[in-house]
Amino acid sequence: MAMNLHGKNFTVTGAASGIGRATAILLAELGAAGVAISDVNEVGLKETEEICLKFGTKITARKLDVSDADAVSSWIADTVSEFGKLDGAANVAGIAGGDGTTTVQTIVQRDWDRMMGVNLNGVMYCMRSQLEHIAKPGGSIVNVASTAGIHGLPKSAAYSASKHGVIGLTRSAAGEFGRAGVRINSVLPGPIDTRIFREGEEKGLFDAKVMGGATQLGRMGRAEEVANVIAFLLSDSSSYVTGARWTVDGGYTA
Numbered sequence: 333m334a335m336n337l338h339g340k341n342f343t344v345t346g347a348a349s350g351i352g353r354a355t356a357i358l359l360a361e362l363g364a365a366g367v368a369i370s371d372v373n374e375v376g377l378k379e380t381e382e383i384c385l386k387f388g389t390k391i392t393a394r395k396l397d398v399s400d401a402d403a404v405s406s407w408i409a410d411t412v413s414e415f416g417k418l419d420g421a422a423n424v425a426g427i428a429g430g431d432g433t434t435t436v437q438t439i440v441q442r443d444w445d446r447m448m449g450v451n452l453n454g455v456m457y458c459m460r461s462q463l464e465h466i467a468k469p470g471g472s473i474v475n476v477a478s479t480a481g482i483h484g485l486p487k488s489a490a491y492s493a494s495k496h497g498v499i500g501l502t503r504s505a506a507g508e509f510g511r512a513g514v515r516i517n518s519v520l521p522g523p524i525d526t527r528i529f530r531e532g533e534e535k536g537l538f539d540a541k542v543m544g545g546a547t548q549l550g551r552m553g554r555a556e557e558v559a560n561v562i563a564f565l566l567s568d569s570s571s572y573v574t575g576a577r578w579t580v581d582g583g584y585t586a
């Protein structure tokens with residue numbers, strides 16, 4: 333069955349750049365009725381909005397920090413009133429690194445709290461609101477974790493811990509909502525050539541050559557290659573997939 337998103341409405345966080353932007357564009361390209369995009373970066377968000385509008389999809393764009401629970405809940409409620417219903421959500425927004433050093437012994441409290449606030453609380457706030465409104469049956473939520481959610485990442489312990497948390501949240505929620513016909517999955521990207529990776533590389537946290545070279549395919553991935561899997565998981569084509577940890581890592585963890 334070809335992926336068909338006609339008549340469906342989605343939300344996408346982290347849509348100003350990288351995987352979130354590629355996901356929003358693909359959902360629009362695949363014929364989604366509406367896509368509500370959000371990000372802290374308004375300039376990037378506007379660019380994504382303009383690209384998506386070319387496909388004739390209804391787009392709403394909002395500046396939103398996912399670590400702000402009230403802002404997330406009004407965004408989801410407003411989206412449902414604007415679109416009439418919510419069929420799926422891609423919770424993509426995330427950060428890596430920090431202002432200070434990031435080892436377990438030296439990480440400063442502010443960096444730890446920010447990492448958990450965005451990467452873990454952010455996904456929880458999104459799901460809490462989305463699950464209230466999402467189509468039952470038929471809804472689908474995809475949370476972007478990381479391969480660092482199933483292995484440790486020295487010098488990025490907070491990041492790895494937050495992504496382990498995203499997987500735990502996802503699998504627990506999948507168990508809570510499976511009987512209601514809502515599927516909830518996580519996607520675990522490996523090394524993907526986006527801003528977060530390049531900024532981490534500048535800080536000495538990741539190395540494109542080393543990590544790309546350590547995959548079975550011998551290269552970094554592209555944001556669009558992750559978006560393809562997210563769109564599949566949001567579509568009815570993945571109707572028997574829930575609670576999964578879907579790696580998109582060129583075989584990095586294999």
Ligand SMILES: NC(=O)c1ccc[n+]([C@@H]2O[C@H](COP(=O)([O-])OP(=O)(O)OC[C@H]3O[C@@H](n4cnc5c(N)ncnc54)[C@H](O)[C@@H]3O)[C@@H](O)[C@H]2O)c1
Binds near residue numbers: 348398521526528529
């Ligand atoms: N690139 C990789 O190698 C890689 C690997 C594994 C997982 N991931 C995950 O993929 C997701 C997307 O990252 P990307 O690679 O596309 O990087 P990216 O930096 O291109 O995109 C991340 C987006 O999230 C937004 N964002 C950051 N903090 C936010 C907040 N508080 N509220 C709302 N939006 C916020 C940023 O403005 C940005 O637009 C992240 O969750 C990241 O952890 C990326």
